[in-house]
Amino acid sequence: MLTRIPVTLPDRSYDILIESGGLAELGTRMGSLKLGKKVLLVSNPDIFDYYGKIALYSLEKAGFDVSYHLIPAGENYKTLESIERIYDTALDRRLERSSTMVALGGGVIGDMTGFAAATWLRGIHFVQVPTSLLAMVDASIGGKTGVNHPRGKNLIGAFYQPRLVLIDPAVLKTLPEREFRAGMAEVIKYGVIRDADLFDRLEAAPKLDRFTDLDRELLQTIITRSCQAKADVVSEDEKESGLRAILNYGHTIAHAIESLTGYSAINHGEAVGMGMVAAGAIAVRLGLWTEEEARRQNALIRKAGLETRIPPLDVGEVLDTLTTDKKVKAGKVRFILPTSIGTVEITDRVTPDLVREVLAETGK
Ligand SMILES: NC(=O)c1ccc[n+]([C@@H]2O[C@H](COP(=O)([O-])OP(=O)(O)OC[C@H]3O[C@@H](n4cnc5c(N)ncnc54)[C@H](O)[C@@H]3O)[C@@H](O)[C@H]2O)c1
Ligand SMILES: O=C(O)C(=O)C[C@@H](O)[C@H](O)[C@H](O)COP(=O)(O)O
Numbered sequence: 001m002l003t004r005i006p007v008t009l010p011d012r013s014y015d016i017l018i019e020s021g022g023l024a025e026l027g028t029r030m031g032s033l034k035l036g037k038k039v040l041l042v043s044n045p046d047i048f049d050y051y052g053k054i055a056l057y058s059l060e061k062a063g064f065d066v067s068y069h070l071i072p073a074g075e076n077y078k079t080l081e082s083i084e085r086i087y088d089t090a091l092d093r094r095l096e097r098s099s100t101m102v103a104l105g106g107g108v109i110g111d112m113t114g115f116a117a118a119t120w121l122r123g124i125h126f127v128q129v130p131t132s133l134l135a136m137v138d139a140s141i142g143g144k145t146g147v148n149h150p151r152g153k154n155l156i157g158a159f160y161q162p163r164l165v166l167i168d169p170a171v172l173k174t175l176p177e178r179e180f181r182a183g184m185a186e187v188i189k190y191g192v193i194r195d196a197d198l199f200d201r202l203e204a205a206p207k208l209d210r211f212t213d214l215d216r217e218l219l220q221t222i223i224t225r226s227c228q229a230k231a232d233v234v235s236e237d238e239k240e241s242g243l244r245a246i247l248n249y250g251h252t253i254a255h256a257i258e259s260l261t262g263y264s265a266i267n268h269g270e271a272v273g274m275g276m277v278a279a280g281a282i283a284v285r286l287g288l289w290t291e292e293e294a295r296r297q298n299a300l301i302r303k304a305g306l307e308t309r310i311p312p313l314d315v316g317e318v319l320d321t322l323t324t325d326k327k328v329k330a331g332k333v334r335f336i337l338p339t340s341i342g343t344v345e346i347t348d349r350v351t352p353d354l355v356r357e358v359l360a361e362t363g364k
């Protein structure tokens with residue numbers, strides 16, 4: 001069964017296509033977009049070993065002239081140096097304005113390929129083929145592309161929309177369990193910020209922490225509801241001038257955790273899980289959210305096999321890193337905080353002392 005979710009934008013609308021086994025149709029799907037012949041597939045060696053051949057074969061069969069570029073796996077390769085290596089291959093391959101970069105991988109590959117496509121020749125086509133749960137439900141959609149700065153997450157980048165997002169849930173069978181759980185953090189995020197019914201369904205599920213324990217119907221619900229939530233928000237506010245900031249729930253503290261731990265010990269989804277616990281505790285202390293709902297959120301995060309306690313960090317460094325967050329306005333750090341399951345608000349009322357208290361409460 002093919003599910004199509006449109007992302008409707010003023011001048012760069014595109015489809016999210018969700019279909020089990022759909023990777024083999026990549027060439028045909030791209031064939032209908034009127035792209036130039038040259039394609040550069042960007043991936044990492046592990047993912048390429050599993051799925052590179054299917055993707056290349058499908059593209060070649062559809063008449064594309066394909067080459068590929070591999071970047072070692074891991075968030076600490078999400079750097080400008082890796083982007084320069086993509087540029088080298090783009091130059092060697094003489095990519096043209098009509099050419100396309102295809103990201104075959106998780107969010108790290110997707111964010112970097114999108115940024116390289118946005119900047120090479122001032123912008124060439126770009127297609128997302130997400131292979132991790134997190135990239136399927138979040139990173140591949142909406143056009144946030146970029147890389148990390150050693151002192152701050154995603155500080156370098158561009159809004160640049162893909163021409164197509166092609167999701168083949170069957171590839172999740174090889175995703176390491178830890179990465180599956182990381183993806184569940186962003187799924188729970190949608191429940192808290194926007195989709196109370198999704199939250200209820202996750203609560204009702206017998207298990208959430210392993211791909212193999214999830215029934216196929218629930219997996220389909222998780223992917224389609226999450227993609228729909230992201231597509232709706234991005235369609236309303238492409239460049240985060242307002243509503244889109246809700247997608248950053250849990251990320252203010254998560255990004256500080258990621259950069260202060262060197263982008264290696266804790267992955268993005270794990271940090272988001274911890275960040276949502278901290279944001280929930282802040283909301284309770286400000287009288288915005290009930291303790292009972294915060295407890296339900298935290299129980300769901302634990303049920304997804306995620307850690308809810310923040311590792312020991314220097315609080316001064318955390319506070320300093322928060323000031324590099326992209327939501328900072330007029331020098332004030334802004335947080336997305338829940339007001340009920342399914343609704344959030346954005347506030348600049350969170351003081352450094354409150355962050356200190358909550359880090360002490362939610363820390364290990
Ligand atoms: N642009 C956005 O809107 C957005 C949204 C959320 C997250 N992100 C970014 O996404 C990144 C996190 O993405 P992620 O969680 O996918 O991490 P990731 O890209 O590092 O992938 C996680 C790991 O899973 C492996 N993997 C992926 N798919 C696989 C498969 N099918 N089989 C076997 N192994 C597979 C990868 O090789 C990697 O080791 C972060 O950099 C985060 O900032 C971006
Ligand atoms: O798409 C968005 O908007 C998001 O905030 C989604 C987040 O899950 C994602 O991690 C994003 O990359 C964070 O954005 P940033 O602007 O804070 O870097």
Ligand SMILES: [Zn+2]
Nearest residue numbers: 186251268272
């Ligand atoms: Zn995220």
